[in-house]
Structures are given as C-alpha cells and as structure tokens.
Amino acid sequence: MSDIGALVSKLSTMGFSDPPVEHAAVDSVDQWAEALSTVSGLPSKYTLTKTLIFKPKQPKSEAIAPVVVIAKDVSATNSKTIGTELKLKDLRFASDDILSGIFQTAKGSVSPFALSQVPKENIGSVRVVIDKALLNDTTGKIAFHPLDSSRTVFISNETLKSFIKSVEGLTHVIEMDFAAAAAAPAAAPAAAKASRPAAAAAAPKAEEVSGTKLGLDVTKEGDFSTWYRQMLMKAEMYDNYPISGCFILRPLAYFIWQEIQKFLDAGIMSMGVKNSYFPMFIPGDVLEREKDHIEGFAPEVAWVTRAGSTELAEPIAIRPTSETVMYPYFAKWIRSHRDLPLKLNQWCSVVRWEFKNPTPFLRTREFLWQEGHCAHLTKDGAMTEVREILTLYRRVYEELLAVPVIEGVKSENEKFAGGDATTTVEGFIPATGRGIQGGTSHYLGQNFSKMFKISVEDPESTGADRPKLFVHQTSWGLSTRTIGVMAMIHGDNKGMVMPPRVAETQVVIVPCGLSSKQTDEERCEIENACLNVEARLKMLGVRAEADLRENYTPGFKFSHWEMRGVPIRLEIGPKDLVNQSVTFVRRDTSAKGQMAFEGMEAAIQLLLIKIHDEMLARARKEMEDHTKIVLKWADFVPALNKKCMVLIPWCERSECEDQIKARSTRDELQDQLEDEKEPSMGAKSLCLPYKQPENPPLVHGQTKCVQCGEDAKRYALFGRSY
Structure with a gap:
C-alpha cells in the first residue's frame, strides 16, 4: 500500500475521519514538533510518536527478521532491553535497504503503516513491539506519518489497534512497558557502580569530548543524516518552509551561491556565452513535443490548472528544465550559419515535484541553477564546448569549494534523456561512502534540432538547393547541490567548515581576557584594536568582522562562529596588546598560533590560501584512499x-x-x-x-x-x- 489515499481510505473504516495535515518534511521528532507548531487546526491534545525498525544479529542463512517498535516520542526505547524481552541478540537499526526493500519506506517517514507494505513472504517474521503507555493513553490523539514525513495523521489508540490487527500475516505483536523497563536499572547494586575504575568514572562523555553538547546533538560518524540537517539548520544555512520539499536559503548559503555565480559567469562569458531569461511556464503541448526527453521528468512536473477561481483551458507546466522552452526560439533566431554559434545561459530556479525524501540542497522540489543551451554548426565545436564547461565545473568545486571531483562520461543508462552523451563531475562523501553527481555537461547531438527544426543551409555547398544542416546542440547545468556537497565533505562535529573563498566572513575578531578588573578605558582600547584589525583587513578585500557584542562571553562567540565555519578566528586581549600580536585559530584544524600586528594583512592572506589548499588536499586524499x-x-x-x-x-x-x-x-x-x-x-x-x-x-x-x-x-x- 504505497498510496497515501489508499491508506487514508483504509483508516476511515477504523474510526479515522480527519484528512492528513501537510507540513515541511522532517527527519526527527524535534523537527516534527517544530513543523506542526506552524500548522493551525490541530487536535487540542496529541502525542508525538517514534517508530523504529531494528534487525537482530543472526546467521546469514536465516531470513531477515525485523523488529518494529511503536512508542511515545519520550519513551526510553533501549534496544538491549527490547532484545532481552524478545530473546534476540544485538538489535541494531535496520539498514536503508531493509527500510526500502521490505517496508517500502525511508528514514524520517517510518510509521506503523509501513507494515501494510511488507511482502507476504516477509510479514510472518516481523515482530512488533508497542508501547503500553501509547495504548493506554486515551486523553488525546496519536500522531503518525502516513508513509510520508511531510504529512501527519492524528488517530485514536483504538484506530491504531485496529490497524495492527488488520495487517494480514502479522502474528508477533507484544505490548511493552518502556517506563518500567527504563526504571529497572536504577536498582542496580551499589557494589557494581563502585567497581568502575576511577579513570573511567572521571572520563568526560563522548559528546562533551567531541564538542557537540552545546551545538550539535549527534555526531557526523554516528548519525550522518541527522547531523547534516542539524548542522545546516544551526549554522543558519537554511530553514524549513510550509510546502514539503521547499527550503529557504538563508544569507550564509546564498552568499556561497553568489560567489559561484560570479566565478562561473566570468568563465562562460569568456567563452562567448550570453545570459538571458525565459519564462518559467511551459504550454502543455510544447512539453509533449519531445516525449523521449520529458519522459524522465514527467512524474516530477508541477502543473498550474487554475488562475484565481477560473480553471485554465489548458494546464501549464512549471519548467523542470528548459529545452522545450528555449528551442522553438532557437529555430526562430537561427536563420543562417552566420548566426552560429548561439550560446545562451540563464540563472533561474526549476521545479521538480520529487516524492523521495527531500534533503536540503541535495533533493528539493525547487532549486536554483544555471542552465546553458548552445547551438553549433559542427559536432567538433559542440564537443569542445562540452569539455570546456566540464572543466569550469571542476574548477568551481576545486578552486572555490575545496572539493575534489572526477571528470568523466556517463554510461548509456545514466546519460541525459534525449541526448547523445553526458559528461559529469562526480564527488565523493567519505562519511557515507557514496558518490554524488556534481554537475553535467551534455552533447545533445541533433536530436532536439530535428525535433524543433533548427537548421541552416550548408555553407560548404553552392547553388539554389543547398542542403539543410541540423545544428549540433549542448546543454549544461550546475545547481545549489554544490553547497550540500561542500557541507557534507568539510563539516565536522562543531558545525560548518567554510572554504575561505566562499565564506561570507573569512576572519572574525573576538576581544578576550576582559574582566571586571579592567577599566572602561582598557576595555575600550581592546575593542578599538579589534576594530582597527577589521578595518585593515577590509582594506585588502578580506571579509572580516569584529564581534563586540557585550552580552555574550568569548566562549559563546567561539562556538557561534565555529558553527558557521568562519575560517580564521583572531583573539585580542590585554597581553596581545602588550606583545603587539594576535592569537589566530584555524577553523579547519583548530591549530593555534601567534601573529604580529605588523605585516598581519599579508600573513592572513597567505593563511587563507593555505587553508584552502590543505582542505582540498585532505579531501582529495580521502577520495583517493576510498x-x-x-x-x-x-x-x-x-x-x-x-x-x-x-x-x-x-x-x-x-x-x-x-x-x-x-x-x-x-x-x-x-x-x-x-x-x-x-x-x-x-x-x-x-x-x-x-x-x-x-x-x-x-x-x-x-x-x-x-x-x-x-x-x-x-x-x-x-x-x-x-
């Protein structure tokens, strides 16, 4: 049952009557609560839940026997305790393949309703554990995702019981008192506690060591998906939006995109490409003209069917890409070989109504990109451009974002629909072991020119009946996915780590060592020194900021700017003024050092270059090692x-x-x-x-x-x- 409508219809036979509530897609209970806080008309009392899927350790020859845990969000669902109750060893969170292959769901969207999607051959081995507190609470509604983390349904506990009973073939269902289980370890013998070595008792917690307690709640190594979203959110790179799959790019992220625009614009203009803009609306009949091309986009096309209260005579598509928008005008504007090459680019947004799990910057329903579309007389001219653009894309990643990429050509299966060949730059995310497509440059051949009748007379022929030549076309695009790739590769457990060339703030200056012992004059002297350093750096084009906020401690400021990934922090205190120097701290390595006031500008510029080069070198080594x-x-x-x-x-x-x-x-x-x-x-x-x-x-x-x-x-x- 992958259709949400079918699920709602089934629940309606079990006492459920309200339609699902739509909100921003979420990955965690905290995000869920935040998303629901923006929605009106919710039940007066409701309980948030969590549905967890575990897999016990078992011999390879045995069939997979997942454990589905349905509980209140605040219940302590200890996997060891659950395993003991079920007599199963070493319960671990199920892999993505088990979620998608058996339950036809994904992280963030897991709910009891996924049980209806389990194949008959697997359902008999599934064990379900339900929180007694959830079943016994009759004071309000229970919230679940109806197969999609961008929606919520509110049902009664009786409807939940009816649904579980309706799952054909499900035989292993137990209720568990998680509250009692959580309280049990408190009665452990005092002698057992005393037996801990003193060193172990004194050791700080892992999250305190990693620096995540006051910033991030999870580590990059422990829960990559949650870490990624949380890091971007707390660094103020993006925010959620009420429409699922759409995200707000906050200034820190948009600045990166603007730097990419400047770099790429300069590169393509030097190749003779000119910027233009075409409308985002596409007539339905135009979109259908190139069926092979649009087939891959068809499920993702968003349609406008109404203007105000009036139904449109013909639905209008919102562009998923612009070949069918632009090429009728190529046919109109290209009348002779003298009009070639025609090289156009546009910076715009496109809409692809994907139904997979939305992920900021990587998979969104609306995203920013540039798309270049060019027409050439010959294949050689087109192919030369394809490779030049690919080189530019590689340079964006390596020279701006300090991200190594691999240049290559896509296989027949993976190439752009309707094109002859697709070249690509491929990145690699070491934390997950996954590749990621960074940007593509396509040779479209004459496929589109034949469809849209873009042709010229052969300049090599003479006479009245010179043969027509269909032009050779290219298209190429780079999107805000670049920002997500950069964040995934460089970010750490303290937050973002910005490559210097795209950092909105490259250097932050923080006054330190101030206390109640300092006079107002001494404090003013230190703050003036910070402002002086800021002004000197700005004169050379370094993006510097002095943080003189009086209501925050230096430690808080350190964490604030570390979360945002500022490449260099300068600290100025009373001793620094005496020594005529500053303390510098690198964000990428946490290395500290001293730097003299005299000649500081040149030293900072060299350090920014060094940081970029070393970030790229480390990322390249990780890629090569993997x-x-x-x-x-x-x-x-x-x-x-x-x-x-x-x-x-x-x-x-x-x-x-x-x-x-x-x-x-x-x-x-x-x-x-x-x-x-x-x-x-x-x-x-x-x-x-x-x-x-x-x-x-x-x-x-x-x-x-x-x-x-x-x-x-x-x-x-x-x-x-x-």
Whole structure:
C-alpha cells in the first residue's frame, strides 16, 4: 500500500475521519514538533510518536527478521532491553535497504503503516513491539506519518489497534512497558557502580569530548543524516518552509551561491556565452513535443490548472528544465550559419515535484541553477564546448569549494534523456561512502534540432538547393547541490567548515581576557584594536568582522562562529596588546598560533590560501584512499561496504549495468553488514573517468568485465550514490 489515499481510505473504516495535515518534511521528532507548531487546526491534545525498525544479529542463512517498535516520542526505547524481552541478540537499526526493500519506506517517514507494505513472504517474521503507555493513553490523539514525513495523521489508540490487527500475516505483536523497563536499572547494586575504575568514572562523555553538547546533538560518524540537517539548520544555512520539499536559503548559503555565480559567469562569458531569461511556464503541448526527453521528468512536473477561481483551458507546466522552452526560439533566431554559434545561459530556479525524501540542497522540489543551451554548426565545436564547461565545473568545486571531483562520461543508462552523451563531475562523501553527481555537461547531438527544426543551409555547398544542416546542440547545468556537497565533505562535529573563498566572513575578531578588573578605558582600547584589525583587513578585500557584542562571553562567540565555519578566528586581549600580536585559530584544524600586528594583512592572506589548499588536499586524499581497483566480483560488494568507490574493467553494456545494480543489491541483503549504519544499496555506474588508471592490472593477460566476463573496454567508476 504505497498510496497515501489508499491508506487514508483504509483508516476511515477504523474510526479515522480527519484528512492528513501537510507540513515541511522532517527527519526527527524535534523537527516534527517544530513543523506542526506552524500548522493551525490541530487536535487540542496529541502525542508525538517514534517508530523504529531494528534487525537482530543472526546467521546469514536465516531470513531477515525485523523488529518494529511503536512508542511515545519520550519513551526510553533501549534496544538491549527490547532484545532481552524478545530473546534476540544485538538489535541494531535496520539498514536503508531493509527500510526500502521490505517496508517500502525511508528514514524520517517510518510509521506503523509501513507494515501494510511488507511482502507476504516477509510479514510472518516481523515482530512488533508497542508501547503500553501509547495504548493506554486515551486523553488525546496519536500522531503518525502516513508513509510520508511531510504529512501527519492524528488517530485514536483504538484506530491504531485496529490497524495492527488488520495487517494480514502479522502474528508477533507484544505490548511493552518502556517506563518500567527504563526504571529497572536504577536498582542496580551499589557494589557494581563502585567497581568502575576511577579513570573511567572521571572520563568526560563522548559528546562533551567531541564538542557537540552545546551545538550539535549527534555526531557526523554516528548519525550522518541527522547531523547534516542539524548542522545546516544551526549554522543558519537554511530553514524549513510550509510546502514539503521547499527550503529557504538563508544569507550564509546564498552568499556561497553568489560567489559561484560570479566565478562561473566570468568563465562562460569568456567563452562567448550570453545570459538571458525565459519564462518559467511551459504550454502543455510544447512539453509533449519531445516525449523521449520529458519522459524522465514527467512524474516530477508541477502543473498550474487554475488562475484565481477560473480553471485554465489548458494546464501549464512549471519548467523542470528548459529545452522545450528555449528551442522553438532557437529555430526562430537561427536563420543562417552566420548566426552560429548561439550560446545562451540563464540563472533561474526549476521545479521538480520529487516524492523521495527531500534533503536540503541535495533533493528539493525547487532549486536554483544555471542552465546553458548552445547551438553549433559542427559536432567538433559542440564537443569542445562540452569539455570546456566540464572543466569550469571542476574548477568551481576545486578552486572555490575545496572539493575534489572526477571528470568523466556517463554510461548509456545514466546519460541525459534525449541526448547523445553526458559528461559529469562526480564527488565523493567519505562519511557515507557514496558518490554524488556534481554537475553535467551534455552533447545533445541533433536530436532536439530535428525535433524543433533548427537548421541552416550548408555553407560548404553552392547553388539554389543547398542542403539543410541540423545544428549540433549542448546543454549544461550546475545547481545549489554544490553547497550540500561542500557541507557534507568539510563539516565536522562543531558545525560548518567554510572554504575561505566562499565564506561570507573569512576572519572574525573576538576581544578576550576582559574582566571586571579592567577599566572602561582598557576595555575600550581592546575593542578599538579589534576594530582597527577589521578595518585593515577590509582594506585588502578580506571579509572580516569584529564581534563586540557585550552580552555574550568569548566562549559563546567561539562556538557561534565555529558553527558557521568562519575560517580564521583572531583573539585580542590585554597581553596581545602588550606583545603587539594576535592569537589566530584555524577553523579547519583548530591549530593555534601567534601573529604580529605588523605585516598581519599579508600573513592572513597567505593563511587563507593555505587553508584552502590543505582542505582540498585532505579531501582529495580521502577520495583517493576510498577508490579501489576491483578485478573480481567477490571483492565488489566488500569494497562498497568499506565505504569505497570501485574502478572495474567494464564492457559498457546497459544490460550488464542493470545486472551489477541488481546483483550488488541482492548480495548486500544476503550478506548483512556487521555495522547496520553503513550504507547498503546497490551500486550503479558513476562515470567512465577520463583519467584512467595508470598501468592498469590485467586479468589472465586480457582485461575482462568483472561482472559478465566479456571483453572490457575501459575502467568504469561504480559506487553507491545519492
């Protein structure tokens, strides 16, 4: 039952009558509570819940036997306690593949209703544990997500009981008193407590060591998805919006996008590209003209069907991309080979009404991008541009964002619909072991020019009946996904780590060492020194800010600017004034040092360059260390499980790629990971890298495809991906 309408219809037979409430998509209970706080007309009393899915440790030969826990959000659902109750060992959170493959759901959207989506062959092994406090509370409604974290339904506990009973084949259902279970450990013998070594008793908690207690509640290593959203939210990079899948870009993030715009605009203009703007509305009949192209976008197209109270005669689409918007005008404007090349770009937003889990910057229903569309007389001219643009995209990542990427061409399965070839820059997120597409530049061939009749007379021919030549076209795009990739790679457990060239504030100056002992004159002297440093740096174009807020301690200010990723912090106190120096702290490494007032400007500029270069070098080493050459299938999935991308000799056949994805997914489910928090999905081709391995190893003297054994054409990069 993947359809929300079908679920609501089923619940209506069990006493449920209110429609689902829509709100911003959420990943946690805290976000859920915040999202609901903006919605009116909710029940006067309701209880938030959590639905957790665990998998016990078991022999590989046995079928997967998940445990579904349904509880109040405040109940202590200890996995060890639950395992003891069910006589199961080592309960761990289920992997993404179990969530999607068995329950047809994803993190953030899990609820009891996913039980209706479990295949018949699996439902008999599923165990359900329900919080007694949830079933016994009759004072209000119970809140759940109806298969989608951007909606909430409020049902009674009787409706919940009826739903659980209605799941055909579900036989293992127990009630558990989590409150009593949580209280039980308090009665542990005092002797047991006394037996702890003194060193252990004195050791600080993990979150205190990592610096997350006052900032982030989770670590990058422990819960990457929650860490990512929480880091961006607390760094004030984005905020949620009432329409699911839409997010607000706050100034810190928008500044990054503006820096990317400046860099890329200068690059494309030097190539002769001119900026333009086309309307965002597309007539339905125009969108349908290129069925092969639009087929991939069709499920994501948003339509306008009404203006005020009047139904439109024909629905109007909101652009998911602009080929069908722009190319009728290419046909109108290109009348001769002298009009070529025509090179246009537009900075705009597009709307793709995706129904997968929205993720800020990575997967959103509206996002900002640039899209270039160009027409050339020859294929050579078009292909030259495709590669020049790809080089520009690589430079955006490496020269601005300190993110290494791999340049290559997409496989036939992964190329742009309606095009002849797609080139790409691929990034890598070490924390999850997944690749991520960073930007694409397409050679469209003559497919669109034939569809839209964009042609010129052959300039090499003479006479009255010169043959028509269809132009060769390109399209290319880079989006605000760049910001998400940068944040995922560089962010840490204190928050954002900004590459200096896109940091809104590159240097923050904080007065320190002040106390009640200082006179007003002494305090004023230190603050003036901070302002003087700020002015000197700004004169050289360094984006500096003196934080002179009196109602915050230096420690609070340190955390504030660390969360926002400011590359350099300067501290100025009474001793610094005496020594005519400042203390500097690097955000990326936390390294400290002293810097003389004299010549400080040049030292800061060199340090900003050094920070960028070292951030890029560290990220590149991480990527290289997690890229493995694999020559036999037995090593393929184990390499993925070690959070690596793999380079394999490949035949480049589409059917072989389908088999790789299916086979790696199946092998993963059969051979469960020891750590369930590792990524666990099938692999797909990321690209065929332009830079092939040096002195590549051979198999039996002849390179064969790892999957099918046929002759390999070149090495391909495969991996799990976003």
